Amino acid sequence: MKKKILFIDRDGTLVIEPPIDYQLDSLEKLEFYPKVMRNLGFIRSKLDFEFVMVTNQDGLGTPSFPEETFWPAHNLMMKTLAGEGITFDDICIDRSMPQDNAPTRKPRTGMLTRYLDNPEYDLPGSFVIGDRPTDVELAKNLGCRAIFLNDNIDLLNPVTQGGEAGCEGLKDVCALATTDWDRVAEFLFAGERRAEVRRTTKETDIHVALDLDGNGRCHINTGLGFFDHMLEQIGKHGGMDLEISVKGDLYVDEHHTIEDTALALGECIAQALGSKRGIERYGYALPMDDCLCQVCLDFGGRPWLVWNAVFKRERIGDMPTEMFLHFFKSLSDAARMNLNIKAEGENEHHKIEGIFKALARALKMAVKRDIYHYELPSSKGVL
The missing domain is CATH 3.30.230.40 (Imidazole glycerol phosphate dehydratase; domain 1)
Structure with missing residues (x-):
């Protein structure tokens, strides 16, 4: 049987994204997304998805975002999740800046080439879970569907309707739009x-x-x-x-x-x-x-x-x-x-x-x- 994957964004999906500088660079900023523990633990134990974390960390390793400020909070997050039975089969972190246009930066698929055109994986049966239109665009680029952890579905409209540039066709790959992890688990478990x-x-x-x-x-x-x-x-x-x-x-x-x-x-x-x-x-x-x-x-x-x-x-x-x-x-x-x-x-x-x-x-x-x-x-x- 082919493997299905949940490609899961980190900031704004697993943890609350810091509202000012968007960098989770201290333990004080670490706050888990409401109800993520119970529901991801349920999904991990009851369903057969592999878990792949896919996250953009702008400029990680540069003076503006040094490594030593990133790893303590990240490692504590991972350890806490693992304590609830939530482990990841793969962790993909892109360190580039938006202006770099790196092929590895979401929504591009450079970090995920091992899953593309691989007969072991069922990408049409897989999902990207994230809170930004770029996460939905990643799903489109991978050939899977998206769970948009955002209840403003208009963000997936073309820019002329209030969305961001490049949003054309994103609604077609969005299977669910919600801010509630209960709904995510219900959708994945019961359909x-x-x-x-x-x-x-x-x-x-x-x-x-x-x-x-x-x-x-x-x-x-x-x-x-x-x-x-x-x-x-x-x-x-x-x-x-x-x-x-x-x-x-x-x-x-x-x-x-x-x-x-x-x-x-x-x-x-x-x-x-x-x-x-x-x-x-x-x-x-x-x-x-x-x-x-x-x-x-x-x-x-x-x-x-x-x-x-x-x-x-x-x-x-x-x-x-x-x-x-x-x-x-x-x-x-x-x-x-x-x-x-x-x-x-x-x-x-x-x-x-x-x-x-x-x-x-x-x-x-x-x-x-x-x-x-x-x-x-x-x-x-x-x-």
């Missing part, structure tokens, strides 16, 4: 929870893309403004990246667009959940001004809907209120989840928006995954 569904009939053409572990980014266009607003609540308050594009027969009425969107979204949720191992399974109630909205759900595999919400208006925006129940029934069926929905209040807009927000929070709670208790949440042994 991605993304799904795409295309549903095409004579009445609608729908594309849904979902990342359960996203950041709440939404791009939604159903042709119904109020429906778009409600669906956006699911992504935003559920912490999921959600894309929905719908071309429906709105010249007939709204029915097919709303129903088929619910079916496609529900199928997408079911696919993204995968085995359901480690999930919380259950989940939520929230107030919204005059309303109290409760959405309790169970990803137990048995679809059911209990609906206890009455609407007095025929429409809210461009969405018929009779379609609310129908949307949640279709969603429940396709996602194979039990939904129990209740809403109290006077303002009709607040009531349905509260239901969608409560659904989002229920989903966020129920799909939360614990890799340290990676079991199926069922006494039956199946969901």
Whole structure:
């Protein structure tokens, strides 16, 4: 079996990068990145990645950064990591300055030629973990993917959109963007929870893309403004990246667009959940001004809907209120989840928006995954 590698940056990834001079040149500056010990130790013990440290140390060995100030903190860092079972198979340190354009300096691959075109290694299955766009660029140059330890994904856009020069195409190799080592370990251990569904009939053409572990980014266009607003609540308050594009027969009425969107979204949720191992399974109630909205759900595999919400208006925006129940029934069926929905209040807009927000929070709670208790949440042994 080919070997997979984690190419791991040091400063800003394993340890906090000193904010003023960026040099870890004293013991007083040594501070580990939050939660790195537990999670890297877990990855090292549970998975089969080799660990390779790849770090630029600008001018190491020069009068501005003498060797004797570097090694005490570095060696203590390595000794502390080793005490937690975190050892490295290779350590690659580049000492050049940025203006030198050295072939060994990240994101160039001069320090890593032993891994390139080597049949022993699975570079497409490997990752670079780092906090700068240059780390993502290194992943691109190596032919692997990146885990960007930075939640500002816009840094990976071209410079015209706020990123740095040379960022074109970096988003394509970025598998995960986060500042939380818990998420890094979860991603590497349990995998991605993304799904795409295309549903095409004579009445609608729908594309849904979902990342359960996203950041709440939404791009939604159903042709119904109020429906778009409600669906956006699911992504935003559920912490999921959600894309929905719908071309429906709105010249007939709204029915097919709303129903088929619910079916496609529900199928997408079911696919993204995968085995359901480690999930919380259950989940939520929230107030919204005059309303109290409760959405309790169970990803137990048995679809059911209990609906206890009455609407007095025929429409809210461009969405018929009779379609609310129908949307949640279709969603429940396709996602194979039990939904129990209740809403109290006077303002009709607040009531349905509260239901969608409560659904989002229920989903966020129920799909939360614990890799340290990676079991199926069922006494039956199946969901």
